[in-house]
Amino acid sequence: MNGKLSTIALLTDFGSQDSYVAEMKGVILSINSNVNIIDISHNIEPQNILQASLMLKRSYGFFPSRTIFICVVDPDVGSGRKIILIEAEEYSFVAPDNGLLWLTANELSVNKIISLENYDYFLNPTPSTFEGRDKMAPAGSYLSLGIEPGQFGPIQSGIEKLEIPKTQIEKNLLIGEIIYFDRFGNAITNISMDDLMENEPRNLPLVIFGPDEIGHIVSTFSDAANGSAVAYFGSSGYLEMAIFNGNFRLKYSARPGDRVVVDYAK
Structure with a gap:
């Protein structure tokens, strides 16, 4: 991918209470004051790499060509894990090598994977508790100025994998789990x-959560009565459960990892 990169998109679990996101933006703008910064989200649940990976996967394709994505959900910050730069045909990605980029990279034509090791492009070369600010933000901003990816460090052959938990089939049941919750x-x-x-259902099957029947899968929220539970395939591409004009997570005290059952026989 050649040419000047003028858009940087940020995805983190930093929230909005503290100054972390502002510090990253300050570093980026101090290096390239002309860059356009877009926030994907800073409300990833703390340390939830899978949620960040899925959010990046669903959103990156809506961005203009040559966007740089800086993604920081980094439970092992300051450890021996690497920070990587992936250069693809239309986009570039900077993130810890902890699986966050795995789902997205599998959809792209990847040109290079670089291990970020050149201290000349870091704010602080030593390990820290804030490498999103000290290493990833400056590297992404220098990249937006047209610095060649090979200047940031050596090429590496692959990245850490991160798989979505697999569903299971038991007789007439499709069994999955909650991955995360939206706001x-x-x-x-x-x-x-x-x-x-895969089970070739003849009718829309029934979704069950714990002891409760959520209902048959429908097309949209408005197919359910106000305040009632509803199951549907959302814009994420995955089955979702909601309360029409309510909060499913609070009503059912639901948590990530909770079992969800689709019953083809009902």
């Missing part, structure tokens, strides 16, 4: 439309 309290599961269609 409305809707539960996003690991059950895809492909998973659902």
Whole structure:
């Protein structure tokens, strides 16, 4: 990918209470004051790499060509894990090598994977508790100025994998789990439309959460009565559960990892 890169997109679990995001933006703008910074989200649940990976996967394709994505969900910050730069045909990505980029990289034509090791492009070369600010933000900003990816460090052959938990089939049941919740309290599961269609259902099956029947899968929220539970395939591409004009997470005291069952027999 050649040419000047003028857009940087940020994805973190930093939230909005503290100054972490502002510090990263300050570093970026101090290096390239003309860059356009877009926030994907800073409300990833703390240390939830899978949630960040899925959010990046669903969103990156809506950005203009040559966008640089800086993604910081980094439970092992300051450890021996690497920081990487992935150069693809249309986009570049800077993130810890902890699986966060795995799902997205599998969809792209990757040109190079670089281990970020050149201290000339770091704010602080020593390990720290804030390498998003001290290493990833400056590297991404220098990249936006047209610095060649090879200047940041050596090429590496692959990246850490991160798999979505697999669904299971037991007789007439498709069994999955909640992966994460959006800000409305809707539960996003690991059950895809492909998973659902593997059993070739003749009718829309019933979704069960714990002892409760959520209902048959519908097309949208408005197919349910106000305040009632509803199951549908959302814009994430996965089965979601919600309360129409309510909060599923709070009503059912639901948590990531909780079992979700699709019953083809009902």
